[in-house]
Amino acid sequence: MQMKKMSALVLSLSLLASASAFSSAQAAENPLSIRLNDDQIQFGPTEPILENGVTLVPMRPILEKLNVQVNWDEATRTVSGTKENLSFTLQIGSTNASANGQAIKLEEAPKLIQNVTYVPLRFVAETVGYQVGWNQSLRQVSLTSKQQSSGSRGFLWKVENKGNTVYLLGSIHHVPEGMYPLRPEIENAFQAADHLGVEVDVSTVAPEELQKQVLDWGVYKDGTKLQDHISVETYHKVTAVLKANGIPENSFDIFKTWFVTQQIMNLQVAKEGYKPEKGIDNYLIEKANEAKKPVVSLETMESQMKMNNSFSDALQERLLLQNLDPKSVTPPSPDIGIDDLNKMWIEGDEHALTEFTTKGWDAEYYKGLIADRNVEMAEKIKGYLNSDKKETYMVVVGMLHMLGEQGVVPLLEKEGFKVEEE
Secondary structure: OOOOEOOOHHHHOHHHHHOOOOOOOOHHHOOOEEEEOOEEOOOOOOOOEEEOOEEEEEHHHHHHHOOOEEEEEOOOOEEEEEEOOEEEEEEOOOOEEEEOOEEEEOOOOOEEEOOEEEEEHHHHHHHOOEEEEEEOOOOEEEEEEOOOHHHOOOEEEEEEEOOEEEEEEEEOOOEOOOOOOOOHHHHHHHHHOOEEEEOOOHHHOOHHHHHHHHHHHOEOOOOOOHHHOOOHHHHHHHHHHHHHOOOOOOOOOOEOHHHHHHHHHHHHHHHOOOEHHHOHHHHHHHHHHHOOOOEEEOOOHHHHHHHHHOOOHHHHHHHHHHHHOHHHOOOOOOOOEHHHHHHHHHHOOHHHHHHHHHOOOOHHHHHHHHHHHHHHHHHHHHHHHOOOOOOEEEEEEEHHHOOOOOOHHHHHHHOOOOEEEO
16 A cells, blocks of 8 residues: 655654654563564563663574574583574673674673573574564564565765764664665664764653653643644544544644644554654664664754744644645645655665655745754764764764755765765
8 A cells, every 4th residue: 555645754853753752651561572573472481681781582482483493512502593594603601602604792691590591682683684673662672574675775875084984874764664684884884883873862762751842842831722723624634533543532632733743643654564663763773772882862852842843833734734634735845655755765766865855845844844954963963074083973864854955965065075875
């Protein structure tokens, strides 16, 4: 099914695409769980554990589920696993390992707990051909078979100055299953980076802080409600969506139109199989956290919310209608489906991205969502490049920020930096 047309907001804001404040669960209330291709793995009396941010799982149950042939050397306490042409070795108590013939340093060593061997889940699963995802709110690890990544190009550039290197990756915040790992050039750039830069590091946003910011910026405080800021017809379309999803029809009444738009987008993309927790920035943030690689934010949660809050009522209603009923309004951004946007990313089609970034935009919307933010992002990146520290950064922001006359790549080129496509 072709995904319905929707606002470019879904591609440009990592925070709001990644964290819903409308309803949340405390992580501590959920036990750690592992799902393989949407089926939960049962470990019996032994359970997965978290050690220093690394998920360790009982070896036998997980390797059986992944169809890995196992060899155990009692003398050296070494585990060897093979699956088709993929292989790994692990040693109990040691962080030295190998993956497909390459030496690897683990963040956490395999260990014996009450005579049960526990192994690091991400290392084992990725080595034998699975994508690994982590949902913080659910405390859930997802393992999915790799299907699509070998043909996914994406948008990657490299800039060097004064011994510093910045890799620029244009991302998509909602992706289908089977996207990972990314092509080798992207994965290698991440491995080479001393720091990962993102729009907002959502892994550090506590639920109570997100709730506070939503109350500050996303809720009407002047006694008005949603229905006072949009037409009767638009309000009826909102309540119809809520009713269709089993949500009380007045649930959005206190929220500002821009925030309601975001929540409706989250409902829509989830139905089409696009999961924000599996977005490219979240994927790399998870990897950085596991590798203890510093993550820096180019923006803040507050700045993204303030930007949305600054849009006029008329623009906010058009954005809402672009998601509810695209034919009823002149779209404030190019009217293109999320399936097409993912195809654009997979093919690395720079011409299509430039066209999408520069044509068919409402001036107010483009200035707030794209142009103004691009200038600030480019300034942060210039700071990394002009530093005396001789470090490497991988900067990952929505692909809409990269190209076009006011894109981050052209802005850096205008400052004299040589930006090379990777």
